[in-house]
Amino acid sequence: MPRAFHIPGVVFLFIAFVLLFLVSISLPYLTALDFTRIHFNEGAPSTGATGGSVTELRFGTWAYCFYETSGERTCSPTGNAYAATVYNNQDRDSFVTIGSSWTRGLAVHPVATGVTFIAFLLSLSSHVTFTLLASLTSFLAALITLVAFAIDIALYAYVKHQMGKLDGVRTNTNTAPAFWMTFVSFILLCLAGCTVCFGRRRDRMAGATSYPVSTKGSWRDRLRFRR
Secondary structure (H helix, E strand, O other), X not given: OOHHHHHHHHHHHHHHHHHHHHHHHXXXXXXXXXXXXXXXXXXXXXXXXXXXXXXXXXXXXXXXXXXXXXXXXXXXXXXXXXXXXXXXXXXXXXXXEEOHHHOHHHHHHHHHHHHHHHHHHHHOOOOHHHHHHHHXXXXXXXXXXXXXXXXXXXXXXXXXXXXOOOOOOEEEEEEOHHHHHHHHHHHHHHHXXXXXXXXXXXXXXXXXXXXXXXOOOOHHHHHHHHO
16 A cells, blocks of 8 residues: 555554543543533532532543532542432432433443554555455444444533533533544544545556556567667
């Protein structure tokens, strides 16, 4: 495969793998990499974990973490399909729950990471068969990442809707770094798949035109050669 196409494809796949790998770790291990982040501007909401007033709530791949007014950070037990409940105040007059059905799909991110890693390994080879497999695997990883990003959007929209139901609490729900890292990974995987595919096609076209073409000269050329 021409290096002009090969090297960018490998770089795209490597960057996408690193981003998805970090997103797959996420909370509670990498506290800055969450998908949805809620800031509580007014009121004194609390969670069922400690009962203290919460100023910020973050949703990650394996857990949610909340920050109390004292600055202390507390995370839920690590695991897939976790659930979070937020109360409007210490008296717990009203509450909202983000069920496990909305966080279970976040486990798709590690799956996308694994497929991306396989595509990256295949792209290191310049063999025609491996480059074809690398292109197909890149598009497969992009499809899985798109599904993961759709799950992130659904979680963000649902959390924003639910937090608006809390009485006496004014919230600000935003997308977080892991949300956008997933989107960037999807773009990079699409670029990597196209780059590898175009590189393979150009390599085949170059091979098809590399055969020497024999031409027969005229009788005048033959006489001139004999002289």
